[in-house]
Amino acid sequence: MNIPLRFINRSKDLGASEVVLFQRNVIPDFDELAIAWKVIRYCGHGCLHPFVYSTETEVSIGDDYGNYSPRLSADDGDCFTVSAHPTGRGRITRDPVPAHGPTGSDIEVANRMRRGAVNVNAYSAGRLIAAKQAVAPGQKAVFRFTPMLWIAAVSQVQEGHALNSAVLSSENTEFVLSGVTSADIVMTGGGGGAEAEPLRFALENVVRR
Incomplete structure (x- = not known):
């Protein structure tokens, strides 16, 4: 099943942030690599980036x-x-x-x-x-995969390449997509100086079957 998703940047970073989406094998293995499945770059404030996640x-x-x-x-x-x-x-x-x-x-x-x-x-x-x-x-x-995606703010990560331990151990957000037919992933927060906030990710406009 294909699930249309849209990443929307409502943060204060004005497109300077990069984000990675990845999935975790439910059966972890020491020699297995967690992969940067999707990397989104240069998505300006108020802009969106559509993509498709497949459960196949x-x-x-x-x-x-x-x-x-x-x-x-x-x-x-x-x-x-x-x-x-x-x-x-x-x-x-x-x-x-x-x-x-x-x-x-x-x-x-x-x-x-x-x-x-x-x-x-x-x-x-x-x-x-x-x-x-x-x-x-x-x-x-x-x-063994379940319909879930993780997202995190990153730098110098290449799509299709292994994620380093710093990314995997950093704070990232988990989205459960079971039963979802479409949704928006909205990024907020960010900024600089004393008013800087952590980047946050939320699932909005969720349509379920």
Whole structure:
């Protein structure tokens, strides 16, 4: 399901602030990277930035040379296998009858190759939303997403790149999008000097199904 959203800047920063939207895998892993899914820059006071969040997920594999497999749609409970292609490179396929199915809404990508690690990527609305690096043979990447987004004011963050610990540990706002068909994300606060206020984010004009 696609959920149209609009970021609206009503802050006193006059477009100087940058914000990042990201999602957290419900199953955290030490080697997994939290990704800057959407970065909004230079949105002036009173201006808006429309975008779409999708509850549908795609997965692919990649390597350290910048090569990626075609993306496959992934529903809750789907299991995928990475096996060796005749060329020796890995390829990802849907496993119709997995030996050990994933739990509940988990999406699993298992590396069944004899050798060679792969990077496993998850996408929402065509943008990278989560990644697990160097999944070795016999290991698997497990994703579980809920319809939630986090937003934070940032600097020097690139869309599609890993977020550093400072961003993840800083104050950020969580939005639950379950049952939402459209909404506005409004930023207020900001400014400089003695009258400066923390930037705040709120969900407004929410339409629910």
